[in-house]
Amino acid sequence: MALLPSLLTALVVISYGPGGALGCDLPHSHILVSRKNFVLLGQMRRISSTVCLKDRKDFRFPQDMADGRQFPEAQAASVLHEMLQQIFSLFHTERSSAAWNTTLLDELCTGLLRQLEDLDTCLEQEMGEEESALGTVRPTLALKRYFRGIHLYLKEKKYSDCAWEIVRMEIMRSFSSSANLQERLGMKDGDLESP
Template identity: 55%
Template sequence: MTLDSPQEAFGGNQFQKAQAIAVVHEMIQQTFQLFSTEGSAAAWDETLLDKFCTALYQQLTELQACLMQEAGLEGTPLLKEDSILAVRKYFHRITVYLQENKYSPCAWETVRAEVMRSFSSSTNLQERLRRKE
């Protein structure tokens, strides 16, 4: 099953660096919130889940600093709200999917695979930005 990852959030060539950072930040924020729920604790090894959430939190902190720096360099960028909204809608679909499947281990495994696909898309976006620098 696919939950239709938000490809439009990672597409396009006109992304400014600050916009890209904001989209990646939103994706990591939503992932952190998803895996910080009580339902996730029942589906995953607690030690591994804690390490994962700690790593996500560290990334959020670093991305927030980058976002502030980039916003200062580019002026106040017009963030692509539609891209951020696409990420939020994607994670809403994930939450609904988990609810409909009663947070089963199988549903969580599907979610894990979907989140990995999304991170792969964000990695591609980050690589495109690095090539532009």
């Protein structure tokens, strides 16, 4: 439970919020959806991670990308959008519905989709299509490689319950690893309230 504040903080990074660095105002409900998505990820746990120790893997989250210093804020927003899109794609598959409580999974996917729609609107306001496409190639490729590794791991492990639990924990860790990017975008830990 000690991870809750830092992971929640990192999840809200993805959603920004009032006072964030993007030039558009996301609705307050966007922050609430982010918090709910984090809680849902926690509730999705079905088995103890200690049972799955033999299945652990280092997926090599691209830490330099999470720092965000190497690209402008609008491009950082694109990277976060890509991260959300990849998480949505991961959990919005037939195989994932067999692994998780479908009610929780549906709520998570609906929340992620809602966040993506909000970010789409902001990104359209922040940069033109050409700038968006050219400026985020390298960081989004790193994210795509990272998520491709997760997909290959699941396939190799035959989508076992332990494999899905390891992936669920990895997704939560990747949110936490995005804390530096959060600061880069102007949202500070003190800006958040507990859910």
